[in-house]
Amino acid sequence: METGCSRCNAGNDNNRTTTGPPRVSLRRTRARRTDSLVNTDNQHCPEQMELLHPVYLIAGDDPLLVQEAADAIRQRAAGAIRKTFFATDDFDWQELAASGDNMSLFGDRQLIEMHIPGGKPGATGSRVLREIAANPPEHDILLVIASAAQYYELKKAAWAKALTAAGQRIDAWTPKPEMMQQWVRDRMQQAGLQPDNAAVRLLADRVEGNLVAASQEIQKLLLLRGPGPVDERAVSEAVTDSARFDIYQLTAAALSGKADRALRVLYGLKEEHLAPQIVCWALARDLIDLCRISGAPPGSRPAMAPFRLRQLQAGARRIGVDQCRQLLMATTRADAMSKGQLPGDVWAQFAAIVSTMAGKQLGNAA
Incomplete structure (x- = not known):
């Protein structure tokens, strides 16, 4: 593909095959000193x-x-x-x-x-x-x-x-659950809002770790109320958890092998103008966990809620590690489509992904 430059060839089907180790150049120079560079293991703003x-x-x-x-x-x-x-x-x-x-x-x-x-x-x-x-x-x-x-x-x-x-x-790791309220508070304050503890707690509970949804809800609050104090009632009136509920219905149906149900939910989300990035987040989250389950040694039990484990195990019986990784890559391409970095219909890509997750082939999700 081409992004920002007509000479960019980004891994399409016309990539030529080479023999032997690739020649590395990137107009190299001698190794730079790294003592002035910042290396971090922490979240970096x-x-x-x-x-x-x-x-x-x-x-x-x-x-x-x-x-x-x-x-x-x-x-x-x-x-x-x-x-x-x-x-x-x-x-x-x-x-x-x-x-x-x-x-x-x-x-x-x-x-x-x-x-x-x-x-x-x-x-x-x-x-x-x-x-x-x-x-x-x-x-x-x-x-x-x-x-x-x-x-x-x-x-x-x-x-x-x-x-x-x-x-x-x-x-760029999702904050741990115990840090989510602090992340929400910081984001709201950066936007000019002054939330009380109850408002922060409610918003964090509604988005359940989905930072894209949290960011959108904070922007909605800012548009509706403007900068200033925000209490629990204001959050309750402005923020809805229906999209979060539906997005989890989507992945639950796909993991359970209910392709028709998953597609109905998907097209409902499209009609509601849900941001494609939220769909990408939900699919990527489940596919990452699915890869972990599919590749786990027999008899092992990953640390997660029992109902969640049962959902993933049901999906793992249909989807192997290799196909799971292909679907994860397809989700990355869908994310690029949603941002205009790749051509294509992002919702058609989502449909192919969830259908394949549910065991029904619909187009090419690889």
């Missing part, structure tokens, strides 16, 4: 990014935090030519390795984005990323986005450690 580093790694499972961190970097790199790649199954990593050779006529800086759905680049991708990190670009910026990555797996990955050492890692 976009407004704290005062320096512009040669390499960034955004790692996390929350679509809103991933998007905001990426947008902050893009804003700081304003004016750079943007190239975007997606690590699909048939992606040729030589495209990334050689991307720095394709300089613009005027030598403009490039922002090279590498999206890795699921956070697993594979052996070849891992090697290419480590080699780039060893000699980071002198003029360009490499932004690696490992969305839906698993925290502990990424912490141990050699390629992630190398990118972190070469520049900056920005974590």
